[in-house]
Amino acid sequence: xxxxxxxxxxxxxxxxxxxxxxxxxxxxxxxxxxxxxxxxxxxxxxxxxxxxxxxxxxxxxxxxxxxxxxxxxxxxxxxxxxxxxxxxxxxxxxxxxxxxxxxxxxxxxxxxxxxxxxxxxxxxxxxxxxxxxxxxxxxxxxxxxxxxxxxxxxxxxxxxxxxxxxxxxxxxxxxxxxxxxxxxxxxxxxxxxxxxxxxxxxxxxxxxxxxxxxxxxxxxxxxxxxxxxxxxxxxxxxxxxxxxxxxxxxxxxxxxxxxxxxxxxxxxxxxxxxxxxxxxxxxxxxxxxxxxxxxxxxxxxxxxxxxxxxxxxxxxxxxxxxxxxxxxxxxxxxxxxxxxxxxxxxxxxxxxxxxxxxxxxxxxxxxxxxxxxxxxxxxxxxxxxxxxxxxxxxxxxxxxxxxxxxxxxxxxxxxxxxxxxxxxxxxxxxxxxxxxxxxxxxxxxxxxxxxxxxxxxxxxxxxxxxxxxxxxxxxxxxxxxxxxxxxxxxxxxxxxxxxxxxxxxxxxxxxxxxxxxxxxxxxxxxxxxxxxxxxxxxxxxxxxxxxxxxxxxxxxxxxx
Amino acid sequence: xxxxxxxxxxxxxxxxxxxxxxxxxxxxxxxxxxxxxxxxxxxxxxxxxxxxxxxxxxxxxxxxxxxxxxxxxxxxxxxxxxxxxxxxxxxxxxxxx
Numbered sequence: 001x002x003x004x005x006x007x008x009x010x011x012x013x014x015x016x017x018x019x020x021x022x023x024x025x026x027x028x029x030x031x032x033x034x035x036x037x038x039x040x041x042x043x044x045x046x047x048x049x050x051x052x053x054x055x056x057x058x059x060x061x062x063x064x065x066x067x068x069x070x071x072x073x074x075x076x077x078x079x080x081x082x083x084x085x086x087x088x089x090x091x092x093x094x095x096x097x098x099x100x101x102x103x104x105x106x107x108x109x110x111x112x113x114x115x116x117x118x119x120x121x122x123x124x125x126x127x128x129x130x131x132x133x134x135x136x137x138x139x140x141x142x143x144x145x146x147x148x149x150x151x152x153x154x155x156x157x158x159x160x161x162x163x164x165x166x167x168x169x170x171x172x173x174x175x176x177x178x179x180x181x182x183x184x185x186x187x188x189x190x191x192x193x194x195x196x197x198x199x200x201x202x203x204x205x206x207x208x209x210x211x212x213x214x215x216x217x218x219x220x221x222x223x224x225x226x227x228x229x230x231x232x233x234x235x236x237x238x239x240x241x242x243x244x245x246x247x248x249x250x251x252x253x254x255x256x257x258x259x260x261x262x263x264x265x266x267x268x269x270x271x272x273x274x275x276x277x278x279x280x281x282x283x284x285x286x287x288x289x290x291x292x293x294x295x296x297x298x299x300x301x302x303x304x305x306x307x308x309x310x311x312x313x314x315x316x317x318x319x320x321x322x323x324x325x326x327x328x329x330x331x332x333x334x335x336x337x338x339x340x341x342x343x344x345x346x347x348x349x350x351x352x353x354x355x356x357x358x359x360x361x362x363x364x365x366x367x368x369x370x371x372x373x374x375x376x377x378x379x380x381x382x383x384x385x386x387x388x389x390x391x392x393x394x395x396x397x398x399x400x401x402x403x404x405x406x407x408x409x410x411x412x413x414x415x416x417x418x419x420x421x422x423x424x425x426x427x428x429x430x431x432x433x434x435x436x437x438x439x440x441x442x443x444x445x446x447x448x449x450x451x452x453x454x455x456x457x458x459x460x461x462x463x464x465x466x467x468x469x470x471x472x473x474x475x476x477x478x479x480x481x482x483x484x485x486x487x488x489x490x491x492x493x494x495x496x497x498x499x500x501x502x503x504x505x506x507x508x509x510x511x512x513x514x515x516x517x518x519x520x521x522x523x524x525x526x527x528x529x530x531x532x533x534x535x536x537x538x539x540x541x542x543x544x545x546x547x548x549x550x551x552x553x554x555x556x557x558x559x560x
Numbered sequence: 561x562x563x564x565x566x567x568x569x570x571x572x573x574x575x576x577x578x579x580x581x582x583x584x585x586x587x588x589x590x591x592x593x594x595x596x597x598x599x600x601x602x603x604x605x606x607x608x609x610x611x612x613x614x615x616x617x618x619x620x621x622x623x624x625x626x627x628x629x630x631x632x633x634x635x636x637x638x639x640x641x642x643x644x645x646x647x648x649x650x651x652x653x654x655x656x657x
Contacts (some may be wrong), residue, residue: 435581457606457637460579464608468580514646518620523613525647530609533644 016264018155019047022257025163026250026279038135038160046120046149048137053124054083055133060330063087063134070463081105086121093121094551096144106320109302118144122153123162127192132161155260159253162193186245187212190220193252197480199225200427203419206230207387210412211358211395213271216233217410218244218286219356220252220446222523224259229295231259234307234354234414235288235330251276251286251330258286265292265341269303269327273338276331277342285329289354289414293346300352301341305330307354309372315349315383315420320376349420351381351387354396362398370401385543386482386497387415392546412413416516425484425495430471438463443483449487456535459485459494462553466496466506466526474501491536491556498549503542506551507532521547565591567600571632575603578611586611590618593603595627602633602656612645619650 021041025034039051053310054063054076062075063083078088082103086093098104098116109116115137124132135157140149166189191212198206208221218237223230233255237244254275258268269290270366276286289310291302304310312321327338348351355375362370378397382390398411419425424445428434439460446456463483470481479499486493512529531553532538539552562576564586572593578586599615619629632654634642639655642648 306654432581435579439577439579460606460607461641462608464579468608468610512646514644515649516646518616518623518650521646521650523609523616526612527609530641530644534640 014152015261015268015271017045018152018261019254019271021156022159023250023275023279025159026246026253031164031167034164041160042135042137042153042156045152046137046145046268047141048120048145049139049141050114051135051137053135053164055086055164056131058086082119082121083134083136086123087131090122090123090125090131091476092150093119094145094150095119095121096408100182101454103305115173120145120149120153122157124157126161126165128196132164135160135314139273151261155166155257159257162253166192186242190218190245190249193249194221195223198427199223199230201225201230201293202426203295203424204230204293204416205387205419205425206414206416207391208234208412208414209391209395210410211407212410213240213358213407217358217408218248219358219410219412220248221354221412221414222252222255225257225412226259226292227262228292230293230416231255232291232293232300232302232352232354232414232416233288234306234356234412235286236410236412237286237372238329239285240409243281244286247276247280247284247331248286250279250514251288254355255290256544259292265290265301265303265422266338269305269341270335270338271304273327274328274334277334280331285332287302287325287329293416298346299343300346301343303327303338303341306332309377311353311372311376312346313351313353313379313383314347316347318380346418348418349383350418351379351383351390352414352416354414356410356412358407358409359394359398359413361409362402362407362411363405364401364403365405371400374401386546386548386550387417389543389546390415390501390547392543392548396545419484420486423449423484423486425482427480427482428467429480430474432468435464435467438467438483441483446492448528449485451487452490453493455492455557458555459492459553461557462531462535463494463496465531466551466553469506469527470496470498470501473504474498477501485559487558488554491554494553496551498551500547501549502547503549505540505542507538507540562586563603565578571598571600573600573603575605577606578604578614579608580610583610583614587614587617589622590614590629593618594622596630597622597627598630598632600633601631601635601638604633604635604638607638607641609645612641612647615647616650628652630644633657 024037035053038053044053054065057064061078063341065074076084078084082093095101096118098119119138121136124135125444126132208222208223210219217240222233235248237248287306289304289307291300292321293300304325305327306325308325310323378393382393426441428438442460446453482497484495506528509528512525535555536551537554541550561581564574567573622628630652633656634653635656
């Protein structure tokens with residue numbers, strides 16, 4: 001959820017408090033303790049007198065109050081009162097004067113003898129968009145909840161939702177085969193914090209993935225769109241099993257909160273490091289790359305605690321830059337300050353390649369490691385492929401090299417490519433509703449790249465026909481469709497990439513017999529028929545590795 | 561963006577972009593017309609196969625009842641589309657002046 005309010009510049013004290021709280025939320029493993037921790041956290045961060053958490057009961061559609069300081073348990077249907085309205089609308093409600101708001105139930109105060117002045121009510125929504133519950137804080141000490149509190153509360157609510165969800169998952173397995181299930185749970189927790197969909201950053205293509213080893217290895221990554229750009233994280237905790245899985249999850253959460261609230265990169269790095277140094281056992285640490293990419297200036301600023309190599313492929317020259325870590329691994333020891341973040345510029349076509357040890361150190365049966373040279377070779381060979389395709393090629397490359405050797409460590413990758421000069425791409429939801437946004441994209445790119453506008457209706461037609469075809473026939477996938485548009489001399493090239501699908505070669509679709517009498521005509525196949533007639537060329541490629549279809553269309557102005 | 565309506569002269573005036581998202585609106589309107597009708601396409605900027613399907617279905621229905629749909633004010637770009645689709649054999653098409 002986006003708060004309408006702009007986060008204030010985060011003070012070091014605020015960051016301290018919120019990281020304390022995030023850290024505390026990582027500990028509990030049972031629901032009652034977690035609910036207590038969430039309420040305590042909310043009260044502490046928002047300086048509130050009381051707090052409560054209502055859990056969503058999907059079976060009845062009610063919100064159930066399991067913990068409330070000084071109140072009896074109670075169930076509230078969706079839509080009733082402030083809690084019910086918040087649960088139904090999934091919107092934060094800030095009421096400065098409860099007795100002036102008709103939704104407020106004064107009966108609760110009468111029963112408890114407590115006087116509620118002001119109240120902030122927030123939905124708790126997990127990573128997958130499901131409603132976990134509703135959090136409510138009452139009576140801010142010395143005033144009412146303001147815009148700053150709303151921003152803090154929004155960040156906190158996201159953490160609380162994930163923490164509560166984690167505990168529910170934990171409780172669900174606690175009775176089972178303890179060790180195996182606990183391991184699986186740790187891995188599920190670890191995987192559940194990874195981004196479910198890739199963020200859309202105009203002018204860039206980003207891709208991240210983590211393939212866990214049998215004994216989960218403690219990798220994490222994050223790609224999150226923030227107000228000031230893209231947060232890029234790749235982390236790897238030492239060791240295997242439950243502890244590393246949970247410690248990277250904790251780091252992941254702290255970074256999300258800190259940067260979501262607008263924290264400075266260097267300050268956040270030191271704070272998160274120090275928090276990990278306090279909580280991790282002495283023999284454990286986390287290597288991590290933490291970067292912020294500003295898509296307007298194309299500058300990437302990063303800190304890297306022992307995570308390397310940090311590779312950038314310069315597509316135009318075919319050369320490489322390799323950056324070293326800026327500091328020792330996170331959590332190894334406390335830091336008082338860190339050297340300023342390294343800042344690099346990404347040129348058109350450049351690819352940032354971040355891979356965990358699981359790639360570089362994967363050994364074949366002869367004991368040789370996959371190594372950096374093979375990674376560089378594969379990246380260079382796939383410079384024009386999509387990032388998903390490059391990712392699949394890297395994973396496939398490791399598998400082939402390994403020759404059946406078991407995967408000993410998590411394999412985690414983050415790939416970020418700046419669009420090559422003269423191309424732009426965006427992804428679109430697999431729905432007819434995306435058509436207006438698609439036409440906005442094509443007309444916008446025609447204007448920006450100064451492509452002859454006479455070609456626009458033809459390009460729109462081809463894109464619409466292919467896109468609606470993908471929506472209609474690629475049923476098994478929810479993946480977004482990527483459309484790229486590049487100006488050519490006196491023309492244009494359009495590429496549609498359809499992810500996670502079976503092959504369907506549009507160039508092989510049967511032609512329509514346009515000479516048939518009207519009673520034998522049907523609209524079927526007309527779209528593809530028109531594309532072949534209107535376009536100069538139509539090419540189809542399918543990658544089995546990445547289950548990806550790619551259709552490339554070209555059209556140039558004819559002499560006429 | 562997309563509009564379809566009757567003119568005072570009894571023609572149907574269609575304008576804007578007739579894409580897959582707008583096709584159901586156009587179909588619902590054209591399902592209500594009868595007889596021989598001129599479709600004024602002067603303001604029609606764009607049509608995709610979904611829109612062609614709407615025109616084809618309407619033409620089949622009107623022809624069966626002894627009427628027809630005429631297309632008037634058809635731009636160069638639309639003429640190309642109708643030509644490649646073979647619709648110039650199914651409709652009387654009057655180019656834009």
